[in-house]
Amino acid sequence: MEYILQAENLSKSFPGVQAVGDVSFSLRAGEILALVGENGAGKSTLMQMLGGVQKPEAGHIYLKGIPVIFSSASDAIHAGISMVFQELSLVNGLSISENIFANRQPVGRINNIQWKELGQRTRELLDRFNLDLDPMTRVKRLTMSNQQILEILKAISTGPKILILDEPTSSLTEAETVDLFENIQKLKREGMSFIYITHKLGEVFQLADRVMVMRDGKYVGSRIVKEVTEGDLVGMMVGREINDMYGATDRSASSRQNRFSIEGFTRKGFFHDVSFELGQGEILGLAGLVGAGRTELARSIFGIDPKDSGKLTLDGEPVEINSPKEAIDQGIAYLTEDRKGQGLFMDMTVLENLVAPVLKEFTNRFGMLVGNKITDNVEDRIRKFDITTPSAGQKVLNLSGGNQQKCMIAMWMGIDPKVVLFDEPTRGVDVGARTEIYHKLRELAKEGTGVVIISSELPELIGICDRILAVHQGQITGEVFRDEFSEELIMSYAAGIKNQLHH
Amino acid sequence: MSEHGSEATTAVKTLRRPGLVQKLIQLASFREFVLLLVIIAFTIIMTLVSPFFLTRLNIEAILLALSVEATIAVGMVILLISGGLDLSVGSTLAFVGVVTGLALTAGVSSLPSILVGLMAAVSVGLLNGVLVAKLKINPFITTLGTMITIRGLLLILAKGRAVLNLPKSFTVIGQGRLFGIQYPVFVLLIIVIGGDLLLRNSRFFRQSYYIGGNEKAARLSGINVDLVKIFNYCLVAVLAGAAGLMITARFGSSSLTVGTGIELRVITACIIGGASLSGGEGSVFGAFLGALFMGMLANALNLLGVDVYYQSFITGLILILAVVFDVLNERRKASRS
Numbered sequence: 001m002e003y004i005l006q007a008e009n010l011s012k013s014f015p016g017v018q019a020v021g022d023v024s025f026s027l028r029a030g031e032i033l034a035l036v037g038e039n040g041a042g043k044s045t046l047m048q049m050l051g052g053v054q055k056p057e058a059g060h061i062y063l064k065g066i067p068v069i070f071s072s073a074s075d076a077i078h079a080g081i082s083m084v085f086q087e088l089s090l091v092n093g094l095s096i097s098e099n100i101f102a103n104r105q106p107v108g109r110i111n112n113i114q115w116k117e118l119g120q121r122t123r124e125l126l127d128r129f130n131l132d133l134d135p136m137t138r139v140k141r142l143t144m145s146n147q148q149i150l151e152i153l154k155a156i157s158t159g160p161k162i163l164i165l166d167e168p169t170s171s172l173t174e175a176e177t178v179d180l181f182e183n184i185q186k187l188k189r190e191g192m193s194f195i196y197i198t199h200k201l202g203e204v205f206q207l208a209d210r211v212m213v214m215r216d217g218k219y220v221g222s223r224i225v226k227e228v229t230e231g232d233l234v235g236m237m238v239g240r241e242i243n244d245m246y247g248a249t250d251r252s253a254s255s256r257q258n259r260f261s262i263e264g265f266t267r268k269g270f271f272h273d274v275s276f277e278l279g280q281g282e283i284l285g286l287a288g289l290v291g292a293g294r295t296e297l298a299r300s301i302f303g304i305d306p307k308d309s310g311k312l313t314l315d316g317e318p319v320e321i322n323s324p325k326e327a328i329d330q331g332i333a334y335l336t337e338d339r340k341g342q343g344l345f346m347d348m349t350v351l352e353n354l355v356a357p358v359l360k361e362f363t364n365r366f367g368m369l370v371g372n373k374i375t376d377n378v379e380d381r382i383r384k385f386d387i388t389t390p391s392a393g394q395k396v397l398n399l400s401g402g403n404q405q406k407c408m409i410a411m412w413m414g415i416d417p418k419v420v421l422f423d424e425p426t427r428g429v430d431v432g433a434r435t436e437i438y439h440k441l442r443e444l445a446k447e448g449t450g451v452v453i454i455s456s457e458l459p460e461l462i463g464i465c466d467r468i469l470a471v472h473q474g475q476i477t478g479e480v481f482r483d484e485f486s487e488e489l490i491m492s493y494a495a496g497i498k499n500q501l502h503h
Numbered sequence: 504m505s506e507h508g509s510e511a512t513t514a515v516k517t518l519r520r521p522g523l524v525q526k527l528i529q530l531a532s533f534r535e536f537v538l539l540l541v542i543i544a545f546t547i548i549m550t551l552v553s554p555f556f557l558t559r560l561n562i563e564a565i566l567l568a569l570s571v572e573a574t575i576a577v578g579m580v581i582l583l584i585s586g587g588l589d590l591s592v593g594s595t596l597a598f599v600g601v602v603t604g605l606a607l608t609a610g611v612s613s614l615p616s617i618l619v620g621l622m623a624a625v626s627v628g629l630l631n632g633v634l635v636a637k638l639k640i641n642p643f644i645t646t647l648g649t650m651i652t653i654r655g656l657l658l659i660l661a662k663g664r665a666v667l668n669l670p671k672s673f674t675v676i677g678q679g680r681l682f683g684i685q686y687p688v689f690v691l692l693i694i695v696i697g698g699d700l701l702l703r704n705s706r707f708f709r710q711s712y713y714i715g716g717n718e719k720a721a722r723l724s725g726i727n728v729d730l731v732k733i734f735n736y737c738l739v740a741v742l743a744g745a746a747g748l749m750i751t752a753r754f755g756s757s758s759l760t761v762g763t764g765i766e767l768r769v770i771t772a773c774i775i776g777g778a779s780l781s782g783g784e785g786s787v788f789g790a791f792l793g794a795l796f797m798g799m800l801a802n803a804l805n806l807l808g809v810d811v812y813y814q815s816f817i818t819g820l821i822l823i824l825a826v827v828f829d830v831l832n833e834r835r836k837a838s839r840s
Contacts (some may be wrong), residue, residue, distance in 0.1 A: 053723065074725030089723060091716030093783040102713055102724040105706055112704045 003065070004029040004193050005050070005162055010059035012045055017400045019045040022059070023219045025212055027162065032184065032194040034208035034225070036201065037237055042217035043197050044086065047164050051083035052076030082160035084152050086167055092140035097122035099139050100154045125153050129183055145172045152180070156187070163187070166197045181207055201230050215239050238459070246463035247442045256280050258316065259450040260419045262301060265310035270296040271474035278419065278450040283441060285465035286454045288494045293474035294454045295337060298421045302334035303327045314418065328357060333417040335408055337424035337454070343408045344396050351378045351392040353407055358414040385410040386436055402433020409440060420444065423454045438464050458487050472496040534777030538792040545799060553806045563684060565802050570687040571746040572769055573794040577698040578739030580773040580790035585711035585735050586718065586782030587635060590646040592743040592769060593762035594653035595627045599744035601657045604666030604757030613673045617748060624744030625737050627653060632733030650766070658759055666757035677752025687749045694742065699787040711735060715782025771818065772797055775825045
């Protein structure tokens with residue numbers, strides 16, 4: 001088979017991150033190439049360069065051996081490369097047809113849109129995918145999964161030779177995924193080539209001919225799917241000893257004093273009768289599937305959401321928490337999984353973010369802020385938490401994901417918490433910054449703070465935690481200590497297959 | 504009348520023939536249709552109350568009063584659809600009147616004077632458009648600034664005095680009649696019908712929907728976002744200028760205070776007509792109906808001898824009602840799907 005696309009030494013960096021470094025790979029005609037890698041491995045950036053959305057800093061792209069340079073997405077589309085983006089790019093107020101043929105509506109002599117032809121061409125596309133929808137339906141009336149499929153139709157409608165799909169099944173049901181895969185196979189038989197980014201390794205084996213792995217912005221390797229196992233791929237993706245990544249654990253667990261405990265926490269529809277204890281300096285993990293109720297539990301402990309019943313004890317004293325303010329006053333911090341939406345003030349500076357929860361400490365008796373006290377304190381914390389920023393005056397949105405996360409940690413450590421609830425500590429954070437975050441958590445624990453970590457990534461929990469509680473459908477179904485840690489065991493509790501409660 | 508309506512019907516006929524009820528429900532989701540029903544009902548009631556309401560004289564009076572606001576509304580709704588906003592239209596309107604008036608009194612003949620006035624409008628539009636599209640300054644702040652600046656500039660130019668005694672060759676465009684109907688009514692109808700056809704069927708004008716609906720996606724679809732934005736600011740400025748010319752010609756003098764507060768009435772008409780301040784929604788026909796409804800309401804209150812102060816009170820209430828209706832309607836649809 002000939003190569004339809006070749007990429008040579010592509011590089012791209014953003015402030016503070018080398019997103020893609022010196023990546024070369026090639027795509028054969030009529031092939032489905034899966035692209036896998038951890039968050040922040042540079043998959044999306046690499047594809048955006050092929051799709052004309054990002055300009056490479058170095059390197060070349062060849063289409064059928066001819067060098068090409070794209071200065072916009074329409075250049076790439078013109079050359080035969082279409083992309084389906086992770087984020088939806090639809091206009092809600094317009095019809096299905098006008099979304100699919102955005103700015104490419106068939107027009108007559110005076111640039112007037114030919115509605116009839118537009119409707120027919122849309123119908124043909126919809127029929128191909130067995131979608132019984134009226135082309136004139138406005139997009140805001142469609143379900144999420146139909147919108148996702150529309151996004152794919154939009155890309156296909158340009159008649160591409162190469163189609164790049166960035167996690168297209170994230171909001172599709174099982175049946176819709178099967179439909180999509182059938183259609184991809186059909187298009188493949190018609191000669192289309194695919195690059196398929198996915199987090200679901202299962203899909204690689206269902207769909208792809210070849211798989212390529214990226215890590216930390218670098219090309220790791222590519223394999224024929226038939227000759228590789230899931231384990232091989234994970235090894236290639238992670239590619240390092242997990243032990244040194246998470247730092248050494250403090251093994252004096254048994255001698256720990258109780259720092260914090262909850263008893264009988266219940267909120268109807270979310271979690272039921274949850275109790276656990278947390279020792280001084282202990283890192284406790286909450287494992288579970290998405291929707292198991294872990295985030296909701298943390299939010300209720302922190303007083304954002306109400307609870308129906310439940311008692312809290314902090315350092316042996318019963319405490320009552322009904323609002324985040326009361327939680328902060330007691331020394332409990334909650335670091336949300338939604339860093340951009342709820343965790344940080346993205347448009348404000350590092351300095352303004354770091355002092356947000358502790359403004360009261362920096363006011364004089366007239367309620368006015370004292371500037372130099374703030375600056376010293378913030379500079380101090382920027383150093384302590386290794387936040388890479390040109391200055392304290394930099395806006396948080398200009399920092400990399402990892403540095404944003406460190407900002408959020410530094411912000412909350414300002415209240416000198418006794419207990420930290422940390423939801424998805426490394427989501428959207430590249431591997432380098434992850435290690436630093438894990439080490440910060442260790443230091444925190446050594447100082448006696450109790451840490452609760454919620455994470456969907458089991459390897460992360462296994463690496464960092466002293467003890468893991470598995471949560472299934474709002475209840476704790478298993479408790480596992482460090483020396484018995486295994487993914488299978490924890491997963492079987494989290495999936496509800498095993499249950500310690502009903503032994 | 505509506506592309507959504509008629510096209511949906513033709514497309515549907517060949518595909519799956521929904522029942523009459525379903526079609527009506529579909530239609531009811533379009534603001535233009537609902538507004539049209541309201542206007543018809545309003546007309547029937549008013550005709551019963553006041554026999555003068557549906558006379559030719561009164562209809563002409565409504566349309567004449569409407570010509571200024573509705574002309575600007577055509578430009579404003581296209582701008583709103585693309586996610587923009589222009590508060591400076593009132594100042595531009597007066598500015599064009601003064602510039603043209605000064606040219607006329609300086610002895611320049613009518614057509615060149617009008618062109619000079621419209622050039623002045625284009626320069627305001629360019630200024631607004633470049634500040635918003637290229638420098639990414641918030642449209643509200645940009646046009647608030649130009650609104651105040653231009654109003655000041657025209658006071659400086661006219662040295663604080665209205666420009667009086669404009670020549671007949673110019674005033675005829677505001678006072679002349681065709682088939683016994685004043686010219687501005689024709690200008691209004693041409694701009695509304697032309698604007699509606701263009702916004703529905705021209706690929707260039709439709710780009711505004713993509714920009715207002717999802718600017719990033721619009722760029723990825725190869726739309727020259729900045730160009731369209733600047734064009735839209737120029738378009739609304741030129742239409743404001745045209746409205747200014749019509750007023751100036753009608754009164755035979757360039758007033759310095761004319762058009763004060765008109766920007767908010769125009770935006771109100773657009774929103775009653777289905778546009779949204781967050782962009783991506785609206786139509787020229789809807790904006791016209793919004794302006795028509797407001798004009799009819801003012802006229803009706805006059806006929807009924809209601810105190811003029813109530814007009815603003817009632818118009819405000821209707822704006823709020825229209826928006827609440829929208830929000831509730833969206834919620835109902837969202838909960839159903």
